[in-house]
Amino acid sequence: MLYWKYVKILFKSQLEYRTSFILLSIGQIFVPFSVFLGIYFLFQRFQEIKGWSLWEVALCYGIIHIAFSLSECFARGFDGFSRLVISGDFDRILVRPRSTIVQVLGSQFEFTRVGRLLQAVVIFIIALAKINIEWNVLKILTLLMMIISGVFIFTGVYMIGATLCFFTIEGLEIINIFTDGGREISQYPISIYKDWIKKFFTFVIPYGVVNYLPLLYVLDRSDKVFYMFTPLIGILFIFPCILIWKFGVRHYLSTGS
Amino acid sequence: MRSYLVLFQMRFIRGLQYRTAALAGVLTQFFWGFMYILIFEAFYASSSTPQPITFHQLVNMMWLQQAFLALIMLWFRDSEIINQITKGDIAVELLRPIKLYEFWYARLLAQRTSSALLRFLPILIVASLLPYPYNFVLPPDAFSFILFIITLVLGVLIVVALSMLIYISMFYTLSGTGSILIFGVIGEFLAGLIIPIPLMPEALKRIIYFLPFRYTTDLPFRIYVGNITHNEAIISILIQIVWIIILYIIGKLWMNKALKRLVIQGG
Numbered sequence: 001m002l003y004w005k006y007v008k009i010l011f012k013s014q015l016e017y018r019t020s021f022i023l024l025s026i027g028q029i030f031v032p033f034s035v036f037l038g039i040y041f042l043f044q045r046f047q048e049i050k051g052w053s054l055w056e057v058a059l060c061y062g063i064i065h066i067a068f069s070l071s072e073c074f075a076r077g078f079d080g081f082s083r084l085v086i087s088g089d090f091d092r093i094l095v096r097p098r099s100t101i102v103q104v105l106g107s108q109f110e111f112t113r114v115g116r117l118l119q120a121v122v123i124f125i126i127a128l129a130k131i132n133i134e135w136n137v138l139k140i141l142t143l144l145m146m147i148i149s150g151v152f153i154f155t156g157v158y159m160i161g162a163t164l165c166f167f168t169i170e171g172l173e174i175i176n177i178f179t180d181g182g183r184e185i186s187q188y189p190i191s192i193y194k195d196w197i198k199k200f201f202t203f204v205i206p207y208g209v210v211n212y213l214p215l216l217y218v219l220d221r222s223d224k225v226f227y228m229f230t231p232l233i234g235i236l237f238i239f240p241c242i243l244i245w246k247f248g249v250r251h252y253l254s255t256g257s
Numbered sequence: 258m259r260s261y262l263v264l265f266q267m268r269f270i271r272g273l274q275y276r277t278a279a280l281a282g283v284l285t286q287f288f289w290g291f292m293y294i295l296i297f298e299a300f301y302a303s304s305s306t307p308q309p310i311t312f313h314q315l316v317n318m319m320w321l322q323q324a325f326l327a328l329i330m331l332w333f334r335d336s337e338i339i340n341q342i343t344k345g346d347i348a349v350e351l352l353r354p355i356k357l358y359e360f361w362y363a364r365l366l367a368q369r370t371s372s373a374l375l376r377f378l379p380i381l382i383v384a385s386l387l388p389y390p391y392n393f394v395l396p397p398d399a400f401s402f403i404l405f406i407i408t409l410v411l412g413v414l415i416v417v418a419l420s421m422l423i424y425i426s427m428f429y430t431l432s433g434t435g436s437i438l439i440f441g442v443i444g445e446f447l448a449g450l451i452i453p454i455p456l457m458p459e460a461l462k463r464i465i466y467f468l469p470f471r472y473t474t475d476l477p478f479r480i481y482v483g484n485i486t487h488n489e490a491i492i493s494i495l496i497q498i499v500w501i502i503i504l505y506i507i508g509k510l511w512m513n514k515a516l517k518r519l520v521i522q523g524g
Contacts, residue, residue: 023436024438026439027438027439027442028438030438030439030442030443031438031442034442034443034445034446034451035451037446037451038446038451038452041452041456041457041458041461042300042452042456044458045304045308045456045458046300046301046303046304047303047304048303048304049299049300049303050299050302050303051303173278173281173282173285174281174284174285176285177285177288177289181288181289181292184289184292184296185292188296188299192296192299193295193299194295197295
């Protein structure tokens with residue numbers, strides 16, 4: 001498949017600068033880890049946050065950060081999309097007889113995010129070991145769906161941000177509110193926030209269906225079994241994003257450079 | 258000295274040109290500030306024991322942090338300086354009848370101040386219109402305000418001196434991204450930018466008080482909100498001055514050493 005060819009080529013090219021690759025990957029461990037250390041210290045002082053314990057929050061944190069680092073690695077093309085518009089390289093993509101989405105996705109990957117992924121996985125595993133959960137197949141399935149769903153949501157938001165570039169040319173810092181900001185907000189269960197924030201991040205950008213609702217099921221905090229299916233809504237979120245993207249492509253005016 | 262002032266002035270005026278970027282930055286930083294406040298509010302609501310800093314004081318620290326972000330964050334990178342080192346343009350810089358350390362220092366300082374001046378007022382004004390307890394308020398007394406200004410200015414001098422060390426280290430590593438990232442993250446944690454220092458464990462606090470990082474942001478902001486007594490503030494000003502001198506000497510000596518073994522990377 002074309003997409004995997006892109007992955008292979010860019011992976012090889014990034015490994016050419018091996019030292020810089022390794023240093024950056026290590027650096028990527030430090031950034032989110034300092035955030036987690038902060039959370040850890042806060043729990044030492046406050047013990048709990050609105051009824052959630054440290055390791056329950058850590059589970060939430062792990063899932064969101066795994067999803068975030070995966071989408072940062074594989075959807076980087078959309079994140080840095082303004083580059084393609086400014087340089088006019090998007091024209092080239094348009095004349096090729098392949099889907100624009102696959103080509104933009106394939107234009108860039110950030111494999112150094114493996115550092116971020118690694119620290120998220122470690123915290124995820126420690127959290128699972130510290131919490132007493134009565135495991136069954138459905139719960140494991142739910143956890144997997146939460147991660148996949150998270151990747152879809154982050155990618156969808158990146159696509160919306162990229163679509164805006166068609167109209168503004170320049171990348172917008174504002175969209176970080178919904179990607180980086182969404183990540184920071186949803187590393188805690190969304191129920192700790194004020195009502196309107198909860199509603200916004202459940203019904204508009206559905207981070208809540210990734211971290212909060214399915215966690216209720218996994219941690220046996222609620223007997224509503226249908227919560228385990230809520231991550232599916234996050235996957236559906238990608239469809240309106242694709243429509244918005246297609247709308248943007250139709251209104252694309254080349255910068256000509 | 259005069260030439261460095263002119264340099265500062267030119268960079269400063271140049272920085273003021275980026276007004277749209279500043280507006281976007283104001284909106285983004287406002288959101289981040291509000292988000293941190295919401296998280297801390299949930300923590301404060303979960304515990305009834307009194308904390309070393311009240312929630313309203315914490316809110317004000319958060320707003321100050323966002324308003325003066327350009328002054329205080331360590332990872333603020335000057336890509337021109339990085340390019341000079343990695344691409345070899347530094348050869349031209351060294352030909353100028355000017356001291357490189359002071360030249361870079363003036364320019365980094367100007368960038369930070371111009372960027373902060375464009376942003377801090379809108380953020381603080383909007384924040385002061387919010388309802389209690391989210392609103393930004395004036396400091397408890399006029400003397401606190403004066404102490405705040407003094408420590409903030411001295412704090413910026415420390416931040417720039419610290420970031421100079423990152424740039425000098427690039428003479429050896431030649432690639433900025435990795436070292437800036439790691440140094441920046443550790444420095445910001447120790448400066449209390451991830452979580453405020455009053456909320457940290459006692460043992461960690463003791464270590465932090467021996468390092469220069471907290472004197473950049475934690476000190477001025479806590480003086481502003483009234484979390485630090487005037488006596489302690491005055492002693493801290495002396496410590497700040499000592500740190501500025503120490504960091505200046507280290508940076509100066511290190512740079513001279515680095516320039517002696519400097520290899521120009523072609524051009």
